[in-house]
Each structure stands twice: as structure tokens, then as C-alpha cells.
Amino acid sequence: MSQTPPSCPASVEDVFACVEEHTRPLSVEAVSLESALGRVLRERVIADEDQPRFDVAAMDGYAVRADEEAEWLEVVGMLRAGDWQPQQLEAGQAMQVATGAALPCAGLRVVPKEETERTGNQVRILRRPADTCIRLRGQNFRAGDQLMAAGVRLNAGHLALLASVGWVRPVVTRQPRILHLVTGNELVPPGQAPGPGQIRDTNTTLVAAFLSEWGLPVQSFRVGEDEAEARTFLAPHLTGNQPPDLLLISGGASVGEHDFTRSLLEYYGFRLLIHRTAARPGRPLIFAVRNGTVAFGLPGNPLAHYVCLNLYVRAALQRILGVEGGLAFAEGFLTEAWNPGRSPWETLCPAVWKLESGKAQITLLSWQNSGDLTPLRHANAVARLPGGEQPLSAGSKVVFLPTHPL
Structure with missing residues (x-):
């Protein structure tokens, strides 16, 4: 049985706390160095000899x-x-x-x-x-020194260091099983010319590219706005011996007559923890869990997808992969003034950040609506802007998150 989520919208911090509480690191496996790039280390690496080994x-x-x-x-x-x-x-x-x-x-x-x-x-x-x-012998490190802590995502430099000490089978988090279900009668593949009332599906590409940056494969499928069809499709995936570790459902997360993500997850026994947020874009977000599967119902609009992927799904990925620490938010300074209008909701704005004179400068990217993809051409961050009627002047300090993996 599902649990009724809180009736009030969840703040961004509430979502992060909920994800932190209800996700766990996956099991581990030992892999070759050739297969370890981008994987998350789950053991400490201790030097067994001095380096250099001699003068x-x-x-x-x-x-x-x-x-x-x-x-x-x-x-x-x-x-x-x-x-x-x-x-x-x-x-x-x-x-x-x-x-x-x-x-x-x-x-x-x-x-x-x-x-x-x-x-x-x-x-x-x-x-x-x-x-x-x-x-000199031992100038780089001594036998017994810790070279790496668990929880780091292995890059080329890490792998070279592992090779130098003969650590050829590092223990890493196993690759998660990720399933992406895209809903919507109006969607056609990107290579197909849309007919009247149709649009090209961009979320399949967006999700696959986002996960690819983490080195993670995903199975993506498209179904219409038919809950019975979606139930039939999900049945073998959720009832088999290897259910997905992460289930992403694009669209159908709101409360419209044809939005069925919530009831679909309830049908399969997911525990619904969040069904909307107090931040835009991405207000109709769903977060649910079932045994070892974490599920997100993502708003169908692409800009909302981009924001939710880079904040909430990313937080879940870091947890299930065993990455130490939370999201690496930083502080920066606005290059231009910002006026929130009369929205009471926190705004999660695509932005460009760059370092100038040792300080992060944040340029907010304008967007017409949550279906507007044009700001994503330049975005490399998501800035958090407070709700309310108080504008922010140029030079104001804001919190932002770079939109790249670790």
C-alpha cells in the first residue's frame, strides 16, 4: 500500500532530505582498471610500499x-x-x-x-x-598511507594511481539498472516530422544524455496516455528478479485528467513520499520508493526535466552509487538584477557560471516557460533564487549548482 504524501508542497531541502533518507548505496563488485573509469570506489586504497620504491x-x-x-x-x-x-x-x-x-x-x-x-x-x-x-624513496607516499577514500568517482588520474600500486581490481558500486518510461500521445521520435497536435520527444534524449555523463546506461521506452498500457509494460520489469534500481517516468506527474503516474506507482505498491514541490520549474514532482527501487515522476516539460534531473535525480544517483557527501552547491554573485515578480515559489533558474578574479559570477538565463529549451544551449548551472516579491540586485549572492557530474 502507498502512503499518502504530505499535502503541502515540499521545499527543495525537503526533497533532498527525503531522498537522503529513503535511498541506499547499491551492492559492490570488483572490476578491472579498464572498466573502472567513472565508477564509484567503495573501498579505501592503502599503499603497500613506498613510492618511489628507491632513490x-x-x-x-x-x-x-x-x-x-x-x-x-x-x-x-x-x-x-x-x-x-x-x-x-x-x-x-x-x-x-x-x-x-x-x-x-x-x-x-x-x-x-x-x-x-x-x-x-x-x-x-x-x-x-x-x-x-x-x-627520494617514499617522497610521494609511504607504505600504509591512504591514497584514496571510498566514495570518489574514478577518473583517469585515479586509475593511473591505482595502476602504480598494483590495485588492478578496485571494488566499485555495481552499475544501477535504470528504466525510463516516457508518456504522452503527442510525442513522436526526434527524427519524425510531427503531425498536427504533435511534438518531438526531447525528454528521452535529455535523460539518456544526462545519465551518459555519469557513464550509466538506461533503457528508454515510450507509451501513450493509457495507464492500462503502462501497467502492462511495467509488469515484467517490476515483478521480475531484477527490478530497476531507478525508475524515471516522464510526464503524467501533475493532476490532470490524463496524468496517471501517481496511480500507476500506487498500483505497483510504491510508497509515495512527495507529489509536488514549492519550487519552479518542477512543481509537480513525484518521489516514491518500493523495496529497492527509487522512482521519480518528472514533469513533462523539458526545462522542468533539466532542473529535476540535475537536482533531485542527481541527489538520488549520488546516494545509490555511494558518492560521499551531498550535492556540491556553491555561492556566486549575480551579474544582473533579477525580479521574481509575484511568485511565492523558489525559482530554479538555468544559468551560466564562470570564475572571475576568484569569484563565481552567475548569469541567469531567461526562459519563456517550462517547455522552453533555448536557455539550455548555454546552461552549465542551476541557480536557486528565493520566492517572494523582493528583487535581487546585480552583485547579490546566490547559491548555485554546476550541472556536471562530480
Whole structure:
């Protein structure tokens, strides 16, 4: 049985708190480094040895004793990267070394090649730089140091670090099963010319692209405004052995005669927690849970979709993927004045943010209605603007969220 959600609209903070309370991280799996890009690490990575593992020449040149004072030295050998020839250098001796070579003993310095003059097996030291030109053992990290905490989304740099310590099967969150159901009799595929009363479906593309930025696949399907058809379609997905972890339903979230998302979710035993918000666009948002499945009923208008995906769905994704911490809201300053009109609702406005003189500058993008896609050409953030009649002047401080994954 579903639970009747609160009758009053939920604030943005209420939605975040509800998502936080009712979503849980998914199970984990070990994957290869080649498959780990973009995945969320679910274990601590601890160094099992020092790095570098030994003192290393940082430049091509000649290794000499740190206390060596002679101008002319005998060259007693040569070491390249990969060679291992432990040997104690005596006074008056030098070892030619290449960048990356393991040094033969402790207590040395490397004189760069350009600061020397070679004659046969003798080398003359022209100048001794202050820098020893050595990468010392353990200079990068020591055995036992924590290199990564659980909850980070792995990028190329993370993977390179894992490779350097032989961590070739990182434990990550398994890929979530995501199902996207698009409703609406008026919708046709983007490549099809709309007939009278029809429009092209943009939400399938928007949702797939949004999830792709997280490296997440999605199954997308389109049905008409027929609840019986939608029930029949969802039955095998919700009653099988592997139900979706995240269910997104585009359209039908409001209270119109043909809006059936709420009753559809109730039919399948979802617990409805939120059915509208106190922010625009995206007021008729539905959030519900059933066993391990999290469901969102998203307003059909594309701009509302964009906002809800980047705030509420993103918050849920971070939870189920095991990302540590909440959404990374930041503070910025308006480049132009903003007038809310007479709306009592908080406004979630697509915006452009950029850093100037160390401060985030926020330019709000105008939109005609919640079906207007034109501001999304430039948007890289969503700004939160308070409801009420009080305008904000240029330079006012506002909170914003960059619209990219971690």
C-alpha cells in the first residue's frame, strides 16, 4: 500500500532530505582498471610500499657522493631506468645515470649532464646546483598511507594511481539498472516530422544524455496516455528478479485528467513520499520508493526535466552509487538584477557560471516557460533564487549548482 504524501508542497531541502533518507548505496563488485573509469570506489586504497620504491635520478647526469668536493671524477659505470646495481661510490668516483634510474647507494646527489664536461672516463663538475636532483624513496607516499577514500568517482588520474600500486581490481558500486518510461500521445521520435497536435520527444534524449555523463546506461521506452498500457509494460520489469534500481517516468506527474503516474506507482505498491514541490520549474514532482527501487515522476516539460534531473535525480544517483557527501552547491554573485515578480515559489533558474578574479559570477538565463529549451544551449548551472516579491540586485549572492557530474 502507498502512503499518502504530505499535502503541502515540499521545499527543495525537503526533497533532498527525503531522498537522503529513503535511498541506499547499491551492492559492490570488483572490476578491472579498464572498466573502472567513472565508477564509484567503495573501498579505501592503502599503499603497500613506498613510492618511489628507491632513490631515483630525477635528471640525466652523474651521481656523486653528497660530500664530493673534487672537480674531476672517474666514471665507474652507467645506470639506466630499470637497472639495479647496488654499489657504494667512493670519493673521486661518479656513476653516469639516466632519468628514472635507481641510484646505487644512499648519500648521493645527481649533477645534471649540462653542468658537466666529459673526457673519456673522466667527468668534470662545472657547477653543483643546490637541488640534489633525486626523487627520494617514499617522497610521494609511504607504505600504509591512504591514497584514496571510498566514495570518489574514478577518473583517469585515479586509475593511473591505482595502476602504480598494483590495485588492478578496485571494488566499485555495481552499475544501477535504470528504466525510463516516457508518456504522452503527442510525442513522436526526434527524427519524425510531427503531425498536427504533435511534438518531438526531447525528454528521452535529455535523460539518456544526462545519465551518459555519469557513464550509466538506461533503457528508454515510450507509451501513450493509457495507464492500462503502462501497467502492462511495467509488469515484467517490476515483478521480475531484477527490478530497476531507478525508475524515471516522464510526464503524467501533475493532476490532470490524463496524468496517471501517481496511480500507476500506487498500483505497483510504491510508497509515495512527495507529489509536488514549492519550487519552479518542477512543481509537480513525484518521489516514491518500493523495496529497492527509487522512482521519480518528472514533469513533462523539458526545462522542468533539466532542473529535476540535475537536482533531485542527481541527489538520488549520488546516494545509490555511494558518492560521499551531498550535492556540491556553491555561492556566486549575480551579474544582473533579477525580479521574481509575484511568485511565492523558489525559482530554479538555468544559468551560466564562470570564475572571475576568484569569484563565481552567475548569469541567469531567461526562459519563456517550462517547455522552453533555448536557455539550455548555454546552461552549465542551476541557480536557486528565493520566492517572494523582493528583487535581487546585480552583485547579490546566490547559491548555485554546476550541472556536471562530480
